[in-house]
Amino acid sequence: MWLNGLNLMDLLVKKLFSYPGRDFKSGRDTFAPFCKLDAKLNHPHSAYRTIHIGGTNGKGSVATKVAASLMREGHRVGLYTSPHIFDFRERIQINGQLISHEAVHRHLSHIFEEDTESLSFFSLLTAMAFLYFREERVDWAVIEVGLGGLYDATNVICPSACAITSIGWDHMEVLGNTLEEIARNKGAIAKSGVPFVAGPSAAPFFPQAIHVQRHNPYDLENQEIARAVLSTIGVHNPKGLKEKPPCRFEWRGDVLFDTAHNPEGFLRLLEALEYHFPGQKFYFAVAFSKGKDFQSCLDLIRPHAQGIFALRGDHEKLVKPEELNLPIEETLPEVRPLVVCGSFYIMNLKPKKGRETLGDWESDDGILSIQKRGE
Template structure:
């Protein structure tokens, strides 16, 4: 473990745009990542200029929200159909090892040491942290002989480190005004960045509503590649597995998207139906846990206005007549007053619901609790602790806050 920890520290010593204090647009290029893939022995693609071929089928996802959940649902569906699957997601909740999985398990310590060592040996020093970690995932999946690789973008799409492989499916789950300092300040500009993952080799999918202003951007990009954009809204709906644990429309839509994409690739999605309900429970996605004193805690990584509103509504519906509290954090690239106004319209706050604002874990780009207190009429907390009086909590707004508080909780007893 000491060797793996030392390698991780060597990775994070590189430029880390997830935690960087300076403007994250300071350096975005695929040149270093492409050079690294070449030195690691990945073959240049004859199908997509400037890309490489993976020894597997690759599914690539981008989006303002929903891409992580959809990726996890796809991974479970492929395993149920008998395939060996590599899954690469970001950010993590509690440990970075969550990000690189093979067949639903963290890649072993030995395999990770081997993969990261190979990557660092081939590094020319110009790559970022995310370049190196992404390359380590590629090497891990190659060494594990995975049939499918599922890759979630870290930010945007066009210049994301994951965007160097020819793919079989490219999926845009949603587009909202987020990371505007890097991706642009209009939905159309953000769509152009995320459309960068669309490839001439790939089925191009959109889960946006047809009237969304970003759809023409995605459609035009698909057509320029000789592909027709496939809309989830026009795909044949699939049945949800019995006991599917999510009642909210967003998670159900993400599951439908996962099934539709897999079906389009010829995967027998009927294999997903017999899986037990607990197989579909995802960490940090309306995940119900509890404190040592028995009080319930709902953990949800929602961070956009629409997903936060849906999470708040589901929380209030599930616990209507108890002393509820919302523990909330944001990164400093959000505009608190605008988000608070949007939530006021989408999910008006009922009387008697207490809000507390905290730092986003130890993230250096966390918005200060003091800056969030007034817009959200919340009590600022400077320590990562649960208040004493509320009966049930919702922890949301930031993946980093969810990750920081989750270790204080345990699995809630499941109803018999």
């Protein structure tokens, strides 16, 4: 029995999602197989200029700002980020438009003709992004690191510029138990002779880099990092710096969504709240991925909270809400003002029926709506 295109597409995507998200324990073991796949695909990323963005926090926001600014210069720009919130196609965009279902089908079919046994979900998506950007003849591709840098699949590229947005405590089981070890791993994306920008918390570890000063709120800091990156490639008056991905200090009605998920991210979120709303306390609805230092994050927000609730998400990577020792909510609680934070995996939760605070982020034609807010 022949499969129609839709059924085959479903099977290909199902196969894609059967791969491990990332092989955290043996990144060095998966990098070599990815390099082999990249060679089999004839190094598609060599067909366009690239910019590489890494760091503990802020890398997705900086990548989005750089891509938006290049687009406003008249370029055709690919953007590869992770993780996604609603649809895995959010990770692969050209000029703000998500990769089509047809292109996913086409490139997955191509990739699965090769040996992919030792690869991960992230590695396969990286290969798909590189192929898609080559096929669509982009001028630039802005590439966000997935995890760390040294053994990340994206580290096969030879960028025109790169940046480390921040260095903080996260993924220590993979990157190391000191900030120096974490910085060493992340800094591996820096290439000899390539302009290299370091955000404020990264600057002490990279004296050779172009340094950016600390700013508050944190989106201003991300803007300045993006500005510095763009300046190294000759864009001195960028127009896209206020663009940001969904759920980065984003209000939907009277609910604020933010992807802060580690102590440094929570600290910057709280600084931004104090900047915009001096002295005000908020309700917080939180969930955390397994392995995160959720206790430190909760300790940070308690002095700023009217109340804290644990959300029960449906993602397998989330800590069970019972472990947080907080009142548990199945959906967004009715209390306001409410801040939803702690994990990417709860950013798609809807409010209770009757409270319209979460709008659609993707239109039918696959255009991702990026919220624009002035400071």
